[in-house]
Amino acid sequence: MNRISLIRCALLLALTSAVAQAASEATLQPGQAVNGQAMSAGSTVWHVGLKAGDLVRGRVDGDVSLRLLDPQGRPLRLLIDGQDQPRAFIFVADSPGAYGLRAEPLDGRPGAPFSLRLEQVLARAEQQQSPPRLASPALAELAGQLAQGGDTEAFWNARKAQGTPLVERLPGQPQQRLVTFLWRGAQHNVRMFGAPSGRHEALQRLGTSDVWYASFEVPASTRLSYQMAPDVPPSDDRRVILATTRRDPLNPATFADSSGDAWLSRSRLELPDAPPQPWVAERPGIARGTLERKRLASDELGNTRDVYLYRPAGWRPGAAGQALLVLFDAHAYTRQVPTPTLLDNLIADGLIPPTAAIIIANPSDLSRQQELPPNPRFARFMAEDLMPWARQHGLSAPAARTVIAGSSYGGLAASYLGLMHPELFGNVLSLSGSYWWAKDGEEPGWLTREYVKATPKPLRFYLQSGLFEGPTILDTNRHLRDVLRAKGYAVEAVEYPAGHDYLQWRGSLPCGLVSLIGRPGEASSQACAEYR
Structure with a gap:
């Protein structure tokens, strides 16, 4: 081989090495997808720069496994075992650095094609529950007003005039109603006794406002009594909830109210289709035992x-x-x-x-x-x-x-x-x-x-x-x-x-x-x- 041929070979080897080095040091951004083949040696590693606490979601399709490498390049865990059915992966970064994602071949299937997609990197500050969907149109309207700088006074004035709970019709469901139980002004929590769920239901807070609520779809013939428990002390003993239970102050319909004590009596909900109870009240003019x-x-x-x-x-x-x-x-x-x-x-x-x-x-x-x-x-x-x-x-x-x-x-x-x-x-x-x-x-x-x-x-x-x-x-x-x-x-x-x-x-x-x-x-x- 002459001198020119030797120079050409050296340049080709250098170019191949540079390409391989670039591939082995590829980076992956959220929303990006890449394709490749899993080789027994020299497999490509895609790097993802992360902060401590970042939540990472992604997916691999193909007959390969996927291994997570720590920022020093050491194997950390197997995210996807190619022998199993799941192909989606999720992990949390323990410390900052460039983590590696390496596709590895399955036994007997070298060179299998695959695709890798990094779907999401979510910072710790963004990892909070999405606010629950507001089923109540009245609450959704209030939320919109609050987002524009409004307050809750008009909402509570309407509740005082109309009473609670809030009862709304459901489109296309004439035999059902949406009932929203409400409490104003608790600082930490509100629980409800007698909820349609059958549990001591926890109310949600509407943003940072003074409105606490829980909505339920119920039959239009519902009848129930209930109590509310605001700011329940923290305890593993569920009986502690009883320390703050009382009737709903905005519901004029009461039950078991002979004492007149708000903490002993209950509030009453009877929707219009509830069957009548015609024998409960004393009647004048009949023989009494x-x-x-x-x-x-x-x-x-x-x-x-x-x-x-x-x-x-x-x-x-x-x-x-x-x-x-x-x-x-x-x-x-x-x-x-x-x-x-x-x-x-x-x-x-x-x-x-x-x-x-x-x-x-x-x-x-x-x-x-x-x-x-x-x-x-x-x-x-x-x-x-x-x-x-x-x-x-x-x-x-x-x-x-x-x-x-x-x-x-x-x-x-x-x-x-x-x-x-x-x-x-x-x-x-x-x-x-x-x-x-x-x-x-x-x-x-x-x-x-x-x-x-x-x-x-x-x-x-x-x-x-x-x-x-x-x-x-x-x-x-x-x-x-x-x-x-x-x-x-x-x-x-x-x-x-x-x-x-x-x-x-x-x-x-x-x-x-x-x-x-x-x-x-x-x-x-x-x-x-x-x-x-």
């Missing part, structure tokens, strides 16, 4: 409790055709749910026969938790102490016209007592029964499994649950419903857009009574048509 409070001691349980005895007007002990209601949780069913008034009105309307009631109090919160979930000792108290005692006071009826009823744990207890003593209680009225309950160490749904195993009893059922109660209540009530029907029981099961709520139960209790012991006829069949 009497309510007597007595004390009953139990050697079996080792405690003493209040028992309320309601006798309707004209009640005659032992007379034919009369009925009896046995009901748990007297603290609620003599106050939030005015059971004597409900019975007065149902009887006056001719929907049920003359019906007396035994309304049983709990000696304490602890005793309620021990007695109402399936408890053989409590069942013996009911069968051997309470019912004979009530009979001595002139309150009794055949099992076929006796209803055992309750809500939550009380609904669970009613179904258990029906199973254990159908000779006393021929009708079970359960409102949001806690059928998730199980004995320690067992799966949820103990009582439902007991009904599966037991020979069918002469029982009829009315089961009610709320669509806002979540799977713990709603699904377990549906499971019991299906089991009972499969076993041949007569069951009416209804579900409402409501929560675990006495506001709903004061409408469900009378409809359950009409279903189980109502007098035959068109009036009775139509009385609760909207509740079915």
Whole structure:
């Protein structure tokens, strides 16, 4: 080879080396895509200049792996394993520097073509959650006004005039409404009890304004009561939320407000399509029964409790055709749910026969938790102490016209007592029964499994649950419903857009009574048509 040829070869080698060096030191910018082939040696490394905390997203397409190199060129981690399906990658830079991205061939597939795209490099300061989309047109309009330097005064003045929560129609969904619950002026947080989600819902803050909100799409027939808890102290104990709960000050509709105390009462939401509750209010000019409070001691349980005895007007002990209601949780069913008034009105309307009631109090919160979930000792108290005692006071009826009823744990207890003593209680009225309950160490749904195993009893059922109660209540009530029907029981099961709520139960209790012991006829069949 002559001297000119040698010079040409040297120049070609130098040019090839320079090209290879340039390729091996290529840089990649956000939004840029490159193509290549994965070689066993001399693979190209694309460099990305990063700051500490930068979030990097990208994608590789092709039968290759992708390795991340640290700023010193040392292998840091495998971002993409070419043997797996995922092709998108994401990582965070621990320190500043030029990180490397190197495509590596798979075994048996050298030279496979690939494409690499750097989709995003997001600085730490930009890594914050996007503000939630404002479903409420009224809030979206307010947000626009705030962005232009406006304030919230006109918005709150409108809320004072119209009341809260904010209710808006949904385009193309005539059976639904958008309901936005609001709070003004909290500093740190706001939680809501009784939300349609079934959770202790956290409200969002509208920017840095004094508006806190939570929006829900709900049926136009929704009924619920709720409380708000502003500036809840930080704690792992969810009961701490109760430290600040109160009714909504801009909602004039209240519930359980006999004390007039904003911290004890609740706010009420009843959308226009909610079924009526025509038996709740006292009516002038009708015959009214009497309510007597007595004390009953139990050697079996080792405690003493209040028992309320309601006798309707004209009640005659032992007379034919009369009925009896046995009901748990007297603290609620003599106050939030005015059971004597409900019975007065149902009887006056001719929907049920003359019906007396035994309304049983709990000696304490602890005793309620021990007695109402399936408890053989409590069942013996009911069968051997309470019912004979009530009979001595002139309150009794055949099992076929006796209803055992309750809500939550009380609904669970009613179904258990029906199973254990159908000779006393021929009708079970359960409102949001806690059928998730199980004995320690067992799966949820103990009582439902007991009904599966037991020979069918002469029982009829009315089961009610709320669509806002979540799977713990709603699904377990549906499971019991299906089991009972499969076993041949007569069951009416209804579900409402409501929560675990006495506001709903004061409408469900009378409809359950009409279903189980109502007098035959068109009036009775139509009385609760909207509740079915």
